[in-house]
Amino acid sequence: xxxxxxxxxxxxxxxxxxxxxxxxxxxxxxxxxxxxxxxxxxxxxxxxxxxxxxxxxxxxxxxxxxxxxxxxxxxxxxxxxxxxxxxxxxxxxxxxxxxxxxxxxxxxxxxxxxxxxxxxxxxxxxxxxxxxxxxxxxxxxxxxxxxxxxxxxxxxxxxxxxxxxxxxxxxxxxxxxxxxxxxxxxxxxxxxxxxxxxxxxxxxxxxxxxxxxxxxxxxxxxxxxxxxxxxxxxxxxxxxxxxxxxxxxxxxxxxxxxxxxxxxxxxxxxxxxxxxxxxxxxxxxxxxxxxxxxxxxxxxxxxxxxxxxxxxxxxxxxxxxxxxxxxxxxxxxxxxxxxxxxxxxx
Numbered sequence: 001x002x003x004x005x006x007x008x009x010x011x012x013x014x015x016x017x018x019x020x021x022x023x024x025x026x027x028x029x030x031x032x033x034x035x036x037x038x039x040x041x042x043x044x045x046x047x048x049x050x051x052x053x054x055x056x057x058x059x060x061x062x063x064x065x066x067x068x069x070x071x072x073x074x075x076x077x078x079x080x081x082x083x084x085x086x087x088x089x090x091x092x093x094x095x096x097x098x099x100x101x102x103x104x105x106x107x108x109x110x111x112x113x114x115x116x117x118x119x120x121x122x123x124x125x126x127x128x129x130x131x132x133x134x135x136x137x138x139x140x141x142x143x144x145x146x147x148x149x150x151x152x153x154x155x156x157x158x159x160x161x162x163x164x165x166x167x168x169x170x171x172x173x174x175x176x177x178x179x180x181x182x183x184x185x186x187x188x189x190x191x192x193x194x195x196x197x198x199x200x201x202x203x204x205x206x207x208x209x210x211x212x213x214x215x216x217x218x219x220x221x222x223x224x225x226x227x228x229x230x231x232x233x234x235x236x237x238x239x240x241x242x243x244x245x246x247x248x249x250x251x252x253x254x255x256x257x258x259x260x261x262x263x264x265x266x267x268x269x270x271x272x273x274x275x276x277x278x279x280x281x282x283x284x285x286x287x288x289x290x291x292x293x294x295x296x297x298x299x300x301x302x303x304x305x306x307x308x309x310x311x312x313x314x315x316x317x318x319x320x321x322x323x324x325x326x327x328x329x330x331x332x333x334x335x336x337x338x339x340x341x342x343x344x345x346x
Contacts, residue, residue, distance in 0.1 A: 045270035051243035083125035116149035129214035155188035191215040272309035
């Protein structure tokens with residue numbers, strides 16, 4: 001067993017799950033810091049996203065699970081991820097031992113502190129899905145930590161299961177936050193939230209570009225549909241089944257599976273726009289002629305969707321839209337709806 005594993009285990013074990021556990025402070029993670037290079041060919045809004053799956057990982061105690069999760073995160077570091085998302089309340093998921101709510105909170109507080117050390121040491125954001133408490137109410141939450149290990153904010157699961165409520169959890173506010181990161185706007189939903197539309201739509205209304213879904217299960221097509229419907233990147237992290245990454249078109253970019261069960265890490269490009277192909281396709285030849293290899297236009301012929309994507313740090317897609325009088329799918333639809341309302345009232 002390596003020294004890193006022993007160190008992490010000591011961190012948890014020194015806090016036998018009693019009322020004294022919550023008094024523990026942060027502990028440094030032993031993984032070596034990585035120096036993120038600024039490659040000349042890196043796109044201006046290229047983001048390396050990682051998700052974790054606990055598929056096939058079953059342990060007796062929370063400390064063992066935390067140890068296993070840290071080991072997976074250290075494997076991801078070879079890709080220098082910008083952000084890593086952890087599964088829903090992973091510290092007690094797939095764990096044989098039962099913990100009281102106070103014990104779960106004590107574990108959660110220590111884990112967030114330790115993850116903050118990891119985030120700072122490795123210059124990455126981390127979505128830590130644990131339990132949090134405020135004014136005596138306990139939530140199923142996801143805490144977003146930035147590259148310095150500071151809290152950016154917290155999302156509290158809106159749509160709890162009956163079992164969660166019966167076990168003492170409180171549903172979160174109906175209006176989910178969107179968090180500003182150094183690469184774009186991030187939103188979060190958790191597991192059972194997928195069965196309701198309200199949170200997902202509010203994230204779209206707030207212009208979220210990348211949404212994370214920590215969950216107890218994979219979600220599959222229901223999540224693919226959310227990515228396409230709202231036209232944002234969607235990344236999942238799961239306790240069982242596949243963890244996946246979808247593009248704004250619903251295309252799968254990465255997933256865990258039989259040969260790679262427990263993590264993925266892949267790049268996404270946020271410098272792109274989703275359009276209804278007609279009538280804007282009339283300008284595509286001109287755009288290609290002017291920008292050549294610096295852009296990519298992907299057409300979905302039957303659906304009449306098109307995606308214009310910058311492949312060069314010099315090119316901003318919004319400038320192309322303005323130059324050729326193009327509208328995004330959302331703006332095109334909104335303008336048509338306003339015209340319809342005006343026509344009905346005339």
